[in-house]
Amino acid sequence: MDHDIFGEFREYSVAEFFKKNRQMLGFSGKVRSLTTIVHEYATNSLDACDEARILPEIEVWVAEEGEERYRVKVRDNGPGIPEKLLASALATMLSGTKFNRYVQQRGQQGIGATGCTMYALITTGQPVKVVSKHKGTAIKCSLGIDFKQNRPIVSDLIKEDCSPDDHGLEVEGTFADVKYEKSGYGVGEYLKRTAIANPHATIIFNSPEGERFTYPRSIDAIPRKAREVQPHPLGIGPNDLLDLTKGKYESTKLSSFLQNEFTRVSLNKVKELQELVPEVDFNMKPSELTWEQAEKLVAAFKKVKWIAPETDSVVPISTSQIEKSLRNILNPEIVYVTERPPKIYRGGIPFVVEVGIAYGGDVNKDKEGKPASGGVVMRFANRAPLLFDAGGCAITQTVKDIDWKRYELRNFDDEPVALLVHVVSVHVPYTSAGKQSISAEDDLVDEIRNAVMEAGRQVQRHLSGKRKEKEKVSKKAAILRYVNQISGDLSELADEVKKKEKLRANLEKMVQERFE
Template identity: 55%
Template sequence: MVDGKDLFSHFREHSVAEFFKKNKQMLGFSGKVRSLTTIVHEAVSNSLDACEEAGIVPEIKVEVKELGEYHYSVKIEDNGSGIPKSHLGKALGQMLAGTKFHRYVQQRGQQGIGIAAVSMYALLTTAQHPHAISYYKDKKISCEISMDFKTNKAELLNLIEEDNKEGKHGLTYEAEFKDVEYKKSDQGIFEYLRRTALANPHAQITLTEPNNETIVFPRAIQENPPRPKEILPHPLGVGAHDLLDLARAQKENRKISAFLQNALARLSANKVSELREIVKDVDFDKNPADLTWEEAEKIVQGFKQVKWIAPETDSIVPIGKEQIEKSFMNIFNPEVLAVTERSPKVYQGGVPFAIEAAIAFGGGIATAGKKGEIMRFANRVPLLFDAGGCALTEATKSVDWGRYNLKQFEEEPIVVLINFVSVYVPYTGAGKQAVAQEEDIMDEIKNAVMEAAREVQKYISGKKKAHEIETKRKVISRYIEQLASDVTDLAAAKNKNEIKKKLEKIIEEKYSQGGEGEEEKEDIPEHEEERVKEDDESEEE
């Protein structure tokens, strides 16, 4: 038996890097194919973020070479801003470090772990240091990345700093990995990049495969999408602890009233007056540095009693209906395609998000043998793994597909695309592959999918009806000859041919497309009641 004294002789502290070294599966490093996709996913998302942030139209090259059994080198080159020497080690080799974690802006990365985890995987599986070339402003920096997992610190080795004579910009990252495998499967790099291209038509992506074949996913739009606006947290999205942190981190405002207006979105002088009325025992003129936990709690409670305008919608930039249509027609050429355009909503009280849903049915989807497939994206990043617990999958599956003539969803030639767009994606794990099943998110995905499904249903039921009419026409036409003879005999007439022609005309008119008279009954409500109600836009800001 271990007594208390012995037990605590085992007490240690660990760094975040040590933690993920032991738990690399949490970051997507499990399985040979998945590990390789994770590597490309982390580097390519960073490249796209860096290009868009710098206002550069992305051009990304991915090169994979086979060096031995389950042993590959991967090189990712972009034309983004590059990284200054001062930040290169931290950016590529230190976990929880970066330019994104602390910001409230729609981007692909949000943890400050991704590429450092890739560097870690290279070191753990091959002991070879990743190599980087950064063209940043007037400098070209080449170096190798070394990591100390115990301290979560990075070091640059063999550093060469030169003038950027070529005038280039961007980052090239290259590393060797073992325990990985290149496969052209549904979860491999090829499919990952194909989907990345679908959701990012402004990017030009080139993949050189281990067999030396080069595939280009060409750019379809010449400009970057509008830059999403960086916003302040919404009062309904912060807790007492967040408010205290914000108050202590700031120096500019000397009164709580001014601090609130500057730190949170939608918080005007009028709103502060309203709050003063509600939270009477907090002095809004005192220094934010002296804000206590109790006061912060009271203010947060007060926020809930005020009517707020929803967060700014220009913080959310979707792919767009036209673009999704173009990409889908190019890739699948389906028989029917329905794409939704819906306004942003909020989850957890104040975090803005939007759902784009598209349903493609039949045509090229059937030819490609695709059935009941759900293509998931978060901020335009394809999610290829952990579909099980993801809100995007679960909400789509919970739709009653029978109402849309698609009862056997998993057997139908159908592809559903869902893009979750937000200033913060609530991933269920550090591997960033599944979105948490928040109630507001689930409801909105369902609403979006049902909206698209209604359009597809209209087409399918129209097609079914056309088929029924055609069958009736054919059946009745078979009797024309006999009927014309009978009518001629009955009327003791001589013009049988004329009678036959008249009968043919009647049938043609009655059973031509759309001639069947009776209206199709819509048994599906246009919009299910939506839970998230936006405040009146006319309210003052």
């Protein structure tokens, strides 16, 4: 027997982990991998601009460099990244400004951009090139990753002065095992939908075929800044609770930590909790909390009656802005957008669902005006389009379960209709780290269903109005066809042939009035 099986034992860094499990970051499938790269960079640009209160201008280039090998460049006019954070922001896993913050943002985990650097390294061996212009200094460098240490490797660093008015980040990488496709899953569609959900951004896409697509901003107002909030006791699990205890609360007791770090936790509520879990010492340091105790606390959270959290932490795109961008970009015959108040899921996490429906006109037509596809569902979370993993997504499932015949859309899949469903929340419950599908939380599903049905009813009103109008027109035409004949026959019968014209005019007038 060989008991010495531990000779190879060692710890793995998070970078090594994701290198092995790249599909968890969205790097599975060639088309998806390319879209993922653009998605990660573009969402970072939008987050950075929104946080710095800058109207975003984002330009994306995708150029073919060889067989399934592309160069991707993304440039924004955001604040850039200061020199001392640049390398770790883009070449260290789990590093960033958004982790564990309860604020509505696109990024959450601190792995997106580093994941792209990783993908460049493992598919082409090439580091990514970065230019960051921040507060009057331009830093140019190449960034690689030391996977074992999860540390950045910086090379070719040049530092120059630049005008403080010139700011932003430019990232350029060469990637293989990727493919550009002009489909619903491709970079083009991704950026078009990004433009729909971000009417305050100007987005330009230079395709590998040399085309240039420009989506100019349709409004000049930066979205209201989402208020950063504290978590609500009903919105977290034991893992989140332990994460929150890490590090910073050495000097406090568990009881004050709960009051300070959560919304709606008062001294009275802490007393209630104490009664529910007498075995937990509320005078202990929060950092000493064990998994078991955290589980018990979370279970106790669920038994207490809490005031719901405030909902001003969610910033929807807004009815008028969605309407504007759907009109601008899809050129439909009609648009309807819901306006619904925020709701809460899991008892503690606020969210809003916005639904826009665009019907007829140029919806789903190609450049020549021919129908290119049937009904399309555009899914969004915190203004980022979700193109993949549609099957497992709460939005797709809910839309599929709706009886579209009730809304005069005989078969959703064959109609010139585009449905936009946007879930906005401080914490979007994604089903995986790839952030492409939303898990079917009951409250969320109910709200999506209600919002989609509300939009459906508006389309129904329009379509049934249109159908009735059409029926009216053809009925009128049919009756008018008989008027001449009848007035001739009647005047003959009554021996009043001379009066035929008068009779005809009167009958026509009657019909006209009846169908007004």
